[in-house]
Amino acid sequence: MDDMKIKLLQALEQNHKISIKTLATMLKISEKEIKEMIEELEEAKIILGYVTLIDWEKTDNNDNVTAIIDVKVTPQRDVGFDTIAQRICRFPEVKSVYLMSGSYDLSVMIEGTSMKKVAFFVAEKLASLENVQSTATHFVLKKYKQDGIVFEEDENDHRLVISP
Amino acid sequence: MASGIKGIISLGVGESDFVTPWHIREASVYSLERGHTNYTPNSGLPELRQQICRYLHKKFGLEYDYSQEILITVGVSEAIDIALRCVLEPGDEVIIPEPCFVSYKPCTLMAGGAPKTVSTQEANHFKLMPEDLEEAITDKSKVLLMSYPNNPTGAVMNREELEAVARIVEKHDLLVISDEIYSELNYNGDHVSFSSLPGMKERTVLLNGFSKSFAMTGWRVGYAAASEDIISAMLKVHQYTIMCAPVMGQMAAIEALKNGEEEVKRMKAHYDQRRNLIANGLNQMGLSCFEPKGAFYVFPSIKSTGMNSLNFCEELLKEEKVAVVPGDAFGQCGEGYVRCSYAASMEQITEALNRMERFLQRQQKQKKIFALNN
Numbered sequence: 338m339d340d341m342k343i344k345l346l347q348a349l350e351q352n353h354k355i356s357i358k359t360l361a362t363m364l365k366i367s368e369k370e371i372k373e374m375i376e377e378l379e380e381a382k383i384i385l386g387y388v389t390l391i392d393w394e395k396t397d398n399n400d401n402v403t404a405i406i407d408v409k410v411t412p413q414r415d416v417g418f419d420t421i422a423q424r425i426c427r428f429p430e431v432k433s434v435y436l437m438s439g440s441y442d443l444s445v446m447i448e449g450t451s452m453k454k455v456a457f458f459v460a461e462k463l464a465s466l467e468n469v470q471s472t473a474t475h476f477v478l479k480k481y482k483q484d485g486i487v488f489e490e491d492e493n494d495h496r497l498v499i500s501p
Numbered sequence: 502m503a504s505g506i507k508g509i510i511s512l513g514v515g516e517s518d519f520v521t522p523w524h525i526r527e528a529s530v531y532s533l534e535r536g537h538t539n540y541t542p543n544s545g546l547p548e549l550r551q552q553i554c555r556y557l558h559k560k561f562g563l564e565y566d567y568s569q570e571i572l573i574t575v576g577v578s579e580a581i582d583i584a585l586r587c588v589l590e591p592g593d594e595v596i597i598p599e600p601c602f603v604s605y606k607p608c609t610l611m612a613g614g615a616p617k618t619v620s621t622q623e624a625n626h627f628k629l630m631p632e633d634l635e636e637a638i639t640d641k642s643k644v645l646l647m648s649y650p651n652n653p654t655g656a657v658m659n660r661e662e663l664e665a666v667a668r669i670v671e672k673h674d675l676l677v678i679s680d681e682i683y684s685e686l687n688y689n690g691d692h693v694s695f696s697s698l699p700g701m702k703e704r705t706v707l708l709n710g711f712s713k714s715f716a717m718t719g720w721r722v723g724y725a726a727a728s729e730d731i732i733s734a735m736l737k738v739h740q741y742t743i744m745c746a747p748v749m750g751q752m753a754a755i756e757a758l759k760n761g762e763e764e765v766k767r768m769k770a771h772y773d774q775r776r777n778l779i780a781n782g783l784n785q786m787g788l789s790c791f792e793p794k795g796a797f798y799v800f801p802s803i804k805s806t807g808m809n810s811l812n813f814c815e816e817l818l819k820e821e822k823v824a825v826v827p828g829d830a831f832g833q834c835g836e837g838y839v840r841c842s843y844a845a846s847m848e849q850i851t852e853a854l855n856r857m858e859r860f861l862q863r864q865q866k867q868k869k870i871f872a873l874n875n
């Protein structure tokens with residue numbers, strides 16, 4: 338992939354709200370080229386989506402709970418972990434699924450409206466899946482940083498307004 | 502004047518908007534925890550001087566002996582002062598291309614020298630022209646004090662251009678104090694250190710530091726690299742006035758040189774994109790500026806507004822709460838220009854550009870009404 342595409346992706350990864358016009362100026366290419374590149378990257382599923390990072394704790398809608406589940410599974414012949422991982426992905430409660438090295442296999446992040454619901458989900462839907470050997474559920478108590486963004490950033494600009 | 506106003510966007514700041522990379526801060530905290538709170542050798546921590554030599558070699562192919570030819574100073578600011586104090590005899594002339602960093606002239610005067618300024622022009626992208634330099638030289642000329650990439654213009658000089666300067670330096674037996682504090686911020690290729698040109702190492706006092714490249718302004722660490730004669734003279738002044746640069750800053754600087762390259766690259770990539778944004782925005786609103794090639798400043802001409810630099814800055818601050826610096830703060834030939842720093846976030850730059858455009862449109866309308874009424 339060419340350098341320009343990488344630069345475009347890096348800029349969008351930080352802020353996808355940047356206008357096409359601004360992107361064009363920043364990267365010194367035409368707006369048309371930017372548009373085409375973005376379309377191409379979307380089609381190739383390199384850009385998968387544009388999501389917004391929200392601190393729900395600051396809203397009234399703040400009783401969602403998140404849990405990270407360590408899942409041990411028996412890999413299947415020919416497909417390894419893929420089939421089971423894909424099955425787990427289908428549940429809308431599941432926010433992310435990673436294959437891990439180390440003492441367990443899949444790291445599954447689940448969001449639910451209460452601890453009970455999450456616990457039931459794990460017991461009924463996840464643990465009962467064929468090939469799942471065991472699960473260990475860890476509830477998230479507080480988020481400090483996610484996707485490179487610190488929730489309570491206290492590094493203000495301390496600079497003087499004018500300096501040589 | 503600017504400091505009390507609320508809602509201000511400042512493009513007037515001569516330092517990075519990034520805080521010092523965390524690994525550097527962390528290393529400094531760790532060194533404090535281990536009790537590194539003492540004086541260091543006068544010339545600075547040996548490990549830091551060694552790292553600097555390694556860095557200068559890797560980046561510019563320079564060979565300096567860490568034990569005799571490097572001095573750690575309290576920022577490049579101190580290095581400028583003591584270098585001038587050590588090399589000047591009363592009445593010696595110091596040739597200073599302008600616009601330039603604010604301390605060059607005062608430090609020359611305080612060291613008993615006579616500043617002889619050379620104007621650089623927008624038409625030449627604010628580079629030092631050999632013929633202008635030649636013209637400024639007299640029998641009393643002793644030192645050429647310059648800085649590329651340049652604050653406030655963003656000008657850089659490439660190898661051929663520096664070589665042309667070097668030939669004149671040699672011909673007239675000048676000494677060069679080369680302030681290369683923005684060496685990492687060159688968007689047009691690799692920085693060429695003046696000291697690396699043939700025959701120039703002996704004639705050059707190379708100054709550099711951590712403030713700009715590693716976003717470490719508050720740590721107060723810089724250094725001078727020069728011949729043993731000059732460094733030992735500078736060391737004398739330094740040891741009796743400063744004793745040594747702060748140890749916390751020196752410890753942090755070691756970490757910066759050891760592991761900071763990625764962060765420097767990251768910050769530079771950000772500046773580069775903001776540079777395109779701001780230069781383009783200014784040109785579009787009718788404040789013409791050449792595309793700056795280094796540091797983190799643009800230097801647009803405001804002559805089309807009919808205002809002088811100070812006036813422009815004051816009105817812009819009052820009406821739209823955007824702070825920029827009048828060009829004449831950096832020398833008389835900076836009149837008619839303002840310095841805008843793009844060490845600010847994308848959002849701040851965009852908003853500042855919007856405000857400036859609104860300001861210019863209002864000014865233009867007023868000019869028209871004024872013209873109609875007269």
Ligand SMILES: Cc1ncc(COP(=O)(O)O)c(C=O)c1O
Nearest residue numbers: 501576577578602652710712723
């Ligand atoms: C050209 C130039 N030289 C030197 C300095 C001072 O740097 P330091 O923080 O290392 O004293 C600055 C700071 O703005 C500068 O722009």
